[in-house]
Amino acid sequence: MKPARTSTGLRAWLEDRYQLEPLFQFLSHKEVPIGAHSMVWYFLGGATLFFFAIQIATGILLLMYYQAGEATSYESIRYITTKVPFGWLIRSIHCWSAHLMIVSLVIHMFSVLVLKAYRPPRELTWVSGYLLFAISLGFGFSGYLLPWNELAYFATVVGTDSVKSVPLVGEWILEVLRGGPDVSIATLYRFFALHVVILPLAAIALIGSHLLFVQRQGMALPVGSTKAPPGMPFFPSFAVRDLLLWLGCLLVLLSLAVFVPYGPGLPGVDWELGVKADPLMPAYPGIKPEWYFLWVYQLLKEFPPHLLGLEGPQLCLLLVSVLMVFWAAIPWLDKSARNNRPSPMFTDLAFAAAYFLLFLTLKAWDIGAPEGAHDEAAALITARWSAWAVLAVAAVFSAFRAIRHGHHYYILSLAAVLHAFGHGILGFSYLVAGASTAAIALGLALAGGFFSSTASAERNG
């Protein structure tokens, strides 16, 4: 019989004091399931965490020079980018990693949705991830104002103004967010506190919970599995791959930060300092929020002044709130996945949501419209271009899904495409096209018996 292996050195020293052996045992036995689908999806959470760590590190470096204040915010950012050695690089890395973090977070969330990794007992992993996504958007929104430039000012005016539509407490929330009735330097102080203290504390607590859930429950098994497939040891096999991916992320991040230091120049992906904020200057043409808020920005445009007894912005906020609550509650709404059965409707929902967001984002980007044109004709051209782009993307993804994965359920994604077609190509208003296609999709879904999870539907993952 072989003698039990004894620890030496630092490990023994720690073991004597903290009895960490069970933790080492847990880590040495931890495995990641392989074989059911691409392992790529298991690395996205780690990539997001990597970009968050870069955010914290570069944020601390920026804090060495940044001074919040009416006469100092804009000036200190200009000083960082023009005078401080490598200041431009630190700011560029901070901005690029913020965008890349949102990209990897979005892909991570959609992959969890498609793989149904939210099903019991992992509901709280989904909810904590959802909250982390909300916090990341909060980071983006609050950080946007800190340079105190013209773009930041108006983005904050629009972003905060929409909360006044919340019944009963809207005006109170608006004043608390802004530190007064209007966006002013008091707003910047509050956003600064939010960006560097409140949100990081909340994010760290939530990341801790999220990782604890993942470690405790392990990676989700493929739908339909009851026993764990062959696994890859987390240490060292998966961890080394994770580190390799982080190295790749760092390489991409540094390349972008060095060669495109102020963003690619697309609306919403651009961090040129521009002109200092002046609350007494009018909003300038072509003003846009960050790319991940463009869909809300465009949706606000699509609502008429009044509808169903409410003001347009109120109804828009209500719709967005309903969609957000629905998204958070998916682990409880997806009855098939709860019973460890395939749920093609929720797989298709992920694609429908992507087409819905893509259409609005492309419209907000004014694609296809003549430079500087803001009239009705330009809006029609943009809608048409955006619709064709969505149709093309949907055709490619649907073909891939059908050929590669044998998917059969396309009702929701078809509704999203029909919506874009009805509005952009047939010329119906956005809401009329949306309501019509929603009604058709609901009818088809009910006729197909999808809310009762028919056996035929379950063939499709």
Next chain:
Amino acid sequence: MIGDYTRRSFLDGLLGVATLGWIGSVLYPVLSYLKPPPPPVRSGPVRLSPSATERIEREAFTIVSAAGKRILVFRDGDRNLRALDARCTHEGCTVQYVPKESVVWCACHNARFDEQGRVISGPPPRPLGRYIVKKDGAGNVFVHQESA
């Protein structure tokens, strides 16, 4: 013990009420603290600075701050001075006067208002607030803070 009502359940209830009272006594001052006091309001008309008046002559409009509000002062197509709330009623962006088209325009969501502040196109749900604007014999422009 009276029926199902015991001394323990009474004390549990009392503890619950006390806990709620304690939470309220902590939250109330914190929530009150978060909302800043209203800015001081200066009554009476606001006189435009010479540079603001000059800007109206040069660019046909200016934006001034009065009682915590942004007010658009412009010279309309008939050369009359007008004053409107500069905050778009849609999402609060600052509007501007476009003299070539004689419209007030918000660049954020492409909303248009006429010179009276009424919505012509776009998503704003309400017209812009109107203010009284007057010019004295010495050429000073005054904006009255009361809505017209």
